Amino acid sequence: MYIGKKNEIFDYAVIGAKCKLKNKVKVQHAAKIWPNKTIAEKTKVKGSIVWGEQRPNVLFRQNGISMRAHVDAHPIFITQLASAYSSLHEKGSHILIGFDNHPLSQALGSLFTQCLHMYGMHTNVYEGGYLPAFRYILSHKQYRGGVFVTLNEHDEVVIDIHDEQGFPIDCTMERAIEQRMEHEHHMSAMQMGEAMKQKENDEMYIRALRQAISFSSSERWKVVVASSPLLKHIIERTLLLFAVDVVWTKERDDEHIRKLIEQEQAQFAIVFDYSGERFRMFDGQGVVLTKEEMISLHVLTSLLFSETKKVAVPSWAPSVLHTLAERLHGEMIYVKDTRRDLLLAHHEPFHFYLDGLYACIQLLHLLAIERCSLRTIVSSIPTIHLSCRDVHCPWDERAAVMRKLLEESYDKHVDFTDGMKVYHEDGAWTLILPKVDEPTLTIYSQAANAQKAKEYTKYYIKKIRQYQNV
Known part of the structure; x- marks a missing residue:
C-alpha cells in the first residue's frame, strides 16, 4: 500500500491492500476503497470504491x-x-x-x-x-x-x-x-x-507467425523475457525459430529485469502479462518504453512490414505520429481504445500492440534492418509531448460532468470518436476518456511542449473536480 503526503483518513474508513493514495487525498468517514485502486491527487472519497458498488450495473469490463x-x-x-x-x-x-x-x-x-x-x-x-x-x-x-x-x-x-x-x-x-x-x-x-x-x-499460430515474418540475420540476438511458466514454452519455441537466445525469468521486478539486460548484454527485454496480449518493453539500457513510444513503434512496424498502408491507433495517440505515417507513405486513423476496435480496424492476422510475441519478433526484424539499438530507433521518432493523468469521478456524476465540459467547449472543435476530444486554438488537444471499469476519467493532453500539455491537463482536472463540487 502507498499513502501519499498530507492525506486525511477519517474514522471507520477502510482501505484495501495494494491501494495507492496520491497526495492530499481525503477519505471520508466510513468510506471504503477496494484493493488495487489508485486514487488521484486531491480526491475526496465520499462513498465507497468497492467491487460491485458505484459501478454501472454491467457484467463486462474492458477485458471481459x-x-x-x-x-x-x-x-x-x-x-x-x-x-x-x-x-x-x-x-x-x-x-x-x-x-x-x-x-x-x-x-x-x-x-x-x-x-x-x-x-x-x-x-x-x-x-x-x-x-x-x-x-x-x-x-x-x-x-x-x-x-x-x-x-x-x-x-x-x-x-x-x-x-x-x-x-x-x-x-x-x-x-x-x-x-x-x-x-x-x-x-x-x-x-x-x-x-x-x-x-x-500453439502449432498453427507459430507456423503462421514464422511464415508472416521472414527475416534472417547473421547476428545472434538475445532477449530477456519475463512471463508466466505457462507461456515460457511458446515464447522460447517461437523465438528459437528466429535464432533468438531467450533469457527467461518469472520475476517481473524492474530492477531485476535491468540487471539481467546488463548481465546478458541483451538487445531488449519484454515482460508479458498473464495472457501474453499486453506487455512492457525495456530497451538495451534497461529503460522502460513509455506508452507513447510503444504506440509509435506500432505505427512504424505496421507501415513498414505489412501490405496495408493504414494503421489504426487509439484515440489518445499523439497527432505527431501522422508525420511518421506520412513519411512511410501511410495513413493513421483513430479508433476507440478498445481491443475489439483496434483489432477490427487492423485487417492483419497479427497485431503489434496486442500480441507481445509478434511485437518482440517485429522489433528484432526492425533492428536487423536498421542495424542499430532499440533506443536509437525510438529516439528517431518525432518528439511527443503528451500529458496523462487520472481523476476520480463518481459513476453517478460522470454524465453531468461530461455534459458541463461539453457546454464549456461550445466554441471549440470537439471529436467524439472515443470520449470527448477538445481541440484548442494553438493546435493542442485534450481528450477526456471515461474508464469502463472504474469511476475515473483519464485526461490526455498533447501540446507543442511538455509544460503546455501539463497545463491543459491540470486545467481539465480542476474543472472536473469543480463540477463535482469537490
Missing part, C-alpha cells in the same frame, strides 16, 4: 468479465453465464475453450465446458495459455466462438469471450448475455454436446 477469485467466481455464476451464453447459439455449435494452468482457472473452465454440453454445445480445448494464439485459431477454424479463462496479476478471474472471428464480442452480445443471465434456459438430455478429441495447441 473480471471477478475476485474465490469470492465472486463461484459455480452458480459460471453455470448462469454458460446458460446465457449457450442460449445465443444454435444447438450443435462448436465453442473453443481456453484456460491457463492455475487450478481455479482450470476448474472454472471445465465447469463452463460441462455446462455448455448440457445445453447442446460441442466444445474443444486450447491447451496453450497464449491469448493471441487462441484468437488466431478462432479466426481460422470453424468455431462459433471462444471463451478464455485466466487468473490475472490481481488474483481476479478473467473470462474473456470472443466471437467466431477471434474478436472480443461486441457490446450488443455483452448486453444480451447480461440480460439472459437473469432467466433460466431449457436444456435437453436428448441433445447433449460433446468434447472434441483432437485438442488445439
Whole structure:
C-alpha cells in the first residue's frame, strides 16, 4: 500500500491492500476503497470504491468479465453465464475453450465446458495459455466462438469471450448475455454436446507467425523475457525459430529485469502479462518504453512490414505520429481504445500492440534492418509531448460532468470518436476518456511542449473536480 503526503483518513474508513493514495487525498468517514485502486491527487472519497458498488450495473469490463477469485467466481455464476451464453447459439455449435494452468482457472473452465454440453454445445480445448494464439485459431477454424479463462496479476478471474472471428464480442452480445443471465434456459438430455478429441495447441499460430515474418540475420540476438511458466514454452519455441537466445525469468521486478539486460548484454527485454496480449518493453539500457513510444513503434512496424498502408491507433495517440505515417507513405486513423476496435480496424492476422510475441519478433526484424539499438530507433521518432493523468469521478456524476465540459467547449472543435476530444486554438488537444471499469476519467493532453500539455491537463482536472463540487 502507498499513502501519499498530507492525506486525511477519517474514522471507520477502510482501505484495501495494494491501494495507492496520491497526495492530499481525503477519505471520508466510513468510506471504503477496494484493493488495487489508485486514487488521484486531491480526491475526496465520499462513498465507497468497492467491487460491485458505484459501478454501472454491467457484467463486462474492458477485458471481459473480471471477478475476485474465490469470492465472486463461484459455480452458480459460471453455470448462469454458460446458460446465457449457450442460449445465443444454435444447438450443435462448436465453442473453443481456453484456460491457463492455475487450478481455479482450470476448474472454472471445465465447469463452463460441462455446462455448455448440457445445453447442446460441442466444445474443444486450447491447451496453450497464449491469448493471441487462441484468437488466431478462432479466426481460422470453424468455431462459433471462444471463451478464455485466466487468473490475472490481481488474483481476479478473467473470462474473456470472443466471437467466431477471434474478436472480443461486441457490446450488443455483452448486453444480451447480461440480460439472459437473469432467466433460466431449457436444456435437453436428448441433445447433449460433446468434447472434441483432437485438442488445439500453439502449432498453427507459430507456423503462421514464422511464415508472416521472414527475416534472417547473421547476428545472434538475445532477449530477456519475463512471463508466466505457462507461456515460457511458446515464447522460447517461437523465438528459437528466429535464432533468438531467450533469457527467461518469472520475476517481473524492474530492477531485476535491468540487471539481467546488463548481465546478458541483451538487445531488449519484454515482460508479458498473464495472457501474453499486453506487455512492457525495456530497451538495451534497461529503460522502460513509455506508452507513447510503444504506440509509435506500432505505427512504424505496421507501415513498414505489412501490405496495408493504414494503421489504426487509439484515440489518445499523439497527432505527431501522422508525420511518421506520412513519411512511410501511410495513413493513421483513430479508433476507440478498445481491443475489439483496434483489432477490427487492423485487417492483419497479427497485431503489434496486442500480441507481445509478434511485437518482440517485429522489433528484432526492425533492428536487423536498421542495424542499430532499440533506443536509437525510438529516439528517431518525432518528439511527443503528451500529458496523462487520472481523476476520480463518481459513476453517478460522470454524465453531468461530461455534459458541463461539453457546454464549456461550445466554441471549440470537439471529436467524439472515443470520449470527448477538445481541440484548442494553438493546435493542442485534450481528450477526456471515461474508464469502463472504474469511476475515473483519464485526461490526455498533447501540446507543442511538455509544460503546455501539463497545463491543459491540470486545467481539465480542476474543472472536473469543480463540477463535482469537490
